[in-house]
Amino acid sequence: MCLVALASPINCVETDLTADFRDQFLLCYQHMLLARVLEEKLGSLYRAGGRIVGGVYLGKGQEAFSAALGVQLRKGKDIYGPLIRDQAGRIAFGEPILDCVRTYLGAVTGPMRGRDGNIHRGRPKEGLLAMISHLGSLLSVVAGGLFARRLAGTLGDSIGATSIGDGGTSTGAFHEALNMAAVEKLPIVVSVANNQYAYSTPNTRQYACENLVDRAVGYGVSGMVVDATDLASCLKAFRAAVAQARSGGGPQMIVGTLLRLAGHGEHDDASYIPDQKRRDPSARDCLQVAEDFARDHGWMSSAELRDFNEEVRRTVDLTISKVSKEPTPDPFKEKWQALSCADLVEGQHEA
Amino acid sequence: MSITYLEAIREAQYEALRHDPSVFLYGQDIATFGGAFKATKNLSKEFPNRVFDAPISEDAMVGMAIGAAVEGARPIIEMQFADFSSVGFNQIVNQAATLYWRTNVPCPITIRMPSGGTAGSGPFHSQSMEAIYSHYPGLVIVAPATVEDAYWMLLDSVKLNDPVIYCEHKFLYYHLKAEQIGDRELPIGKARIARPGRHATIVTYSAMVHEALRAAEELQLDGYQIEVVDLRSVKPMDTDTILASVARTGRLLALGEAFPWGGVTAEVIARVTSEGFHLLDAPPMRLNSKDTPIPYHPNLWKSHRPTTSTIAAALRRLLRY
Numbered sequence: 001m002c003l004v005a006l007a008s009p010i011n012c013v014e015t016d017l018t019a020d021f022r023d024q025f026l027l028c029y030q031h032m033l034l035a036r037v038l039e040e041k042l043g044s045l046y047r048a049g050g051r052i053v054g055g056v057y058l059g060k061g062q063e064a065f066s067a068a069l070g071v072q073l074r075k076g077k078d079i080y081g082p083l084i085r086d087q088a089g090r091i092a093f094g095e096p097i098l099d100c101v102r103t104y105l106g107a108v109t110g111p112m113r114g115r116d117g118n119i120h121r122g123r124p125k126e127g128l129l130a131m132i133s134h135l136g137s138l139l140s141v142v143a144g145g146l147f148a149r150r151l152a153g154t155l156g157d158s159i160g161a162t163s164i165g166d167g168g169t170s171t172g173a174f175h176e177a178l179n180m181a182a183v184e185k186l187p188i189v190v191s192v193a194n195n196q197y198a199y200s201t202p203n204t205r206q207y208a209c210e211n212l213v214d215r216a217v218g219y220g221v222s223g224m225v226v227d228a229t230d231l232a233s234c235l236k237a238f239r240a241a242v243a244q245a246r247s248g249g250g251p252q253m254i255v256g257t258l259l260r261l262a263g264h265g266e267h268d269d270a271s272y273i274p275d276q277k278r279r280d281p282s283a284r285d286c287l288q289v290a291e292d293f294a295r296d297h298g299w300m301s302s303a304e305l306r307d308f309n310e311e312v313r314r315t316v317d318l319t320i321s322k323v324s325k326e327p328t329p330d331p332f333k334e335k336w337q338a339l340s341c342a343d344l345v346e347g348q349h350e351a
Numbered sequence: 352m353s354i355t356y357l358e359a360i361r362e363a364q365y366e367a368l369r370h371d372p373s374v375f376l377y378g379q380d381i382a383t384f385g386g387a388f389k390a391t392k393n394l395s396k397e398f399p400n401r402v403f404d405a406p407i408s409e410d411a412m413v414g415m416a417i418g419a420a421v422e423g424a425r426p427i428i429e430m431q432f433a434d435f436s437s438v439g440f441n442q443i444v445n446q447a448a449t450l451y452w453r454t455n456v457p458c459p460i461t462i463r464m465p466s467g468g469t470a471g472s473g474p475f476h477s478q479s480m481e482a483i484y485s486h487y488p489g490l491v492i493v494a495p496a497t498v499e500d501a502y503w504m505l506l507d508s509v510k511l512n513d514p515v516i517y518c519e520h521k522f523l524y525y526h527l528k529a530e531q532i533g534d535r536e537l538p539i540g541k542a543r544i545a546r547p548g549r550h551a552t553i554v555t556y557s558a559m560v561h562e563a564l565r566a567a568e569e570l571q572l573d574g575y576q577i578e579v580v581d582l583r584s585v586k587p588m589d590t591d592t593i594l595a596s597v598a599r600t601g602r603l604l605a606l607g608e609a610f611p612w613g614g615v616t617a618e619v620i621a622r623v624t625s626e627g628f629h630l631l632d633a634p635p636m637r638l639n640s641k642d643t644p645i646p647y648h649p650n651l652w653k654s655h656r657p658t659t660s661t662i663a664a665a666l667r668r669l670l671r672y
């Protein structure tokens with residue numbers, strides 16, 4: 001087990017580019033584009049008003065980092081706890097975009113049935129945990145799933161994976177859970193998307209270590225830094241981390257450096273991010289970087305890119321128009337039952 | 352010139368900072384950004400080095416406020432949403448609430464909690480935490496319903512030598528306006544008669560005061576005069592004002608937006624039935640939200656919480672008894 005936190009970021013080099021790598025790269029690119037187009041659509045629905053009540057939170061700029069982890073996971077075997085900006089990772093894991101749209105629009109047909117919304121969705125029995133808002137609280141839950149499997153002798157080579165932002169790493173819950181996962185040597189990959197801001201708060205007000213990955217050493221966890229705008233480097237890092245975790249290497253922490261290319265939510269114009277920061281290499285658009293990379297390596301022609309783009313847009317439009325016709329929740333049909341044991345639910349002691 | 356509930360909260364913090372050098376503000380995104388709801392807008396500019404962005408560390412935020420208070424500071428902590436105060440729960444109920452009792456050293460901290468439901472906010476950005484905190488000895492819990500109270504009760508909270516949980520309702524932030532902030536009328540611990548009446552009493556607080564007033568208007572069309580008591584502070588609770596009102600009307604509806612089990616409405620009813628049973632002409636009633644987490648979709652959300660029409664229906668049943 002590698003206990004050294006690498007100070008210099010993981011970089012992808014030509015020798016890494018096997019056929020398998022190329023296939024995964026192209027798959028990721030497709031997931032990223034679908035996520036981007038879908039989220040743009042959700043953003044415009046939000047701005048148009050009416051259909052989406054409540055916030056819309058985009059993963060713009062974080063698709064490569066998110067998808068590169070999601071694509072390593074095997075639905076039905078691994079446990080995934082995505083967070084705010086993981087639309088691409090969710091798609092890569094196998095969450096249908098129908099689940100996303102239905103949850104944003106509050107359709108009863110969706111996994112959350114209008115009870116919870118937007119990014120707060122999942123299908124826990126399919127290994128896709130449904131985040132609560134309270135940051136930091138997901139990691140221990142992923143750990144618990146793996147712990148139980150190990151107890152039951154069903155762990156095999158399955159792993160858990162979850163994400164957090166730079167801000168979320170400041171929670172006690174995150175520290176406690178990472179320590180616990182390390183003590184238990186659980187096969188967990190923790191991806192830390194350091195997009196340099198937590199809402200409006202810059203890194204300088206969030207942590208005082210040189211790099212967030214420095215923390216990995218303190219917990220006895222393997223750590224790597226990666227340029228999260230570069231899909232190839234992200235893939236290399238997550239492929240290595242997942243392989244380590246699957247083969248008994250314990251928790252792996254990957255810190256991705258990037259910039260949030262959207263507001264905290266669509267209500268936020270992010271005017272607190274200085275222009276100069278937006279010209280930083282960390283502000284590169286990962287989608288563009290990946291597209292250039294694929295084209296430069298002859299993995300995808302411009303025509304193929306264009307066709308694919310159109311197909312993605314069609315898929316998103318169809319999904320949204322389908323869900324728009326689906327029923328929203330009816331309070332009179334709603335069970336209003338917070339316990340699974342129906343016989344223990346109290347009557348409404350009210351007027 | 353009018354002022355909103357939210358602006359009143361901002362103004363009160365301005366005054367607190369201006370008058371008392373021991374006051375400082377600590378919370379996520381509250382400095383340059385001015386807070387998620389803009390309740391601290393420009394304050395970091397006007398008071399450099401007294402308004403600080405905190406990491407996402409609610410437990411440590413409250414702990415540091417307690418330590419600072421021991422040293423003579425009077426910190427105001429902003430929770431980004433009341434819901435996230437659960438992460439600082441231990442420090443609030445075990446450290447802050449017990450400090451004076453254990454050590455004779457008071458703990459003058461104010462924790463601002465943007466509370467209550469708004470459409471589309473879902474289970475983790477809508478909670479009302481007043482009942483939870485009221486359960487613990489050693490805390491003062493206030494829940495202003497008016498622009499004046501938002502202002503004066505925040506200033507009073509900061510001056511108070513005990514930990515105060517200041518529950519500000521997000522629904523009132525922009526909706527509620529006053530022409531100006533009037534004089535300070537009542538201290539923390541005193542309830543207010545928001546509307547006089549003689550046929551039934553609604554005891555409530557925070558945003559539900561306004562739903563209650565609208566329901567009272569509706570009942571007026573049927574010839575009923577409903578008295579509305581605004582608790583203002585949940586703990587201490589002004590039992591005398593409640594009992595005096597029930598003595599006038601003989602009927603009680605305890606109303607709250609929070610979850611139904613236990614809580615403020617249960618406390619109101621317990622006090623009235625044990626201390627004023629003889630005043631009641633009908634069994635006292637309660638109306639709260641439903642006993643599930645707070646739903647995201649507006650259709651469900653509207654049915655989850657009490658509304659003018661469910662309050663009016665409850666009043667009609669109460670009056671028919």
Ligand SMILES: Cc1ncc(C[n+]2csc(CCOP(=O)(O)OP(=O)(O)O)c2C)c(N)n1
Pocket residue numbers: 084085133134135164165166167168169171193195197198199260264379407409431435438
């Ligand atoms: C315990 C807790 N406190 C406060 C919040 C409010 N909040 C939601 S997102 C956010 C910023 C998160 O920043 P970061 O973890 O860096 O993720 P990013 O949004 O940058 O992806 C805050 C403060 C929360 N969700 N949970």
Ligand SMILES: [Mg+2]
Pocket residue numbers: 165166167193194195196197198199
């Ligand atoms: Mg961040």
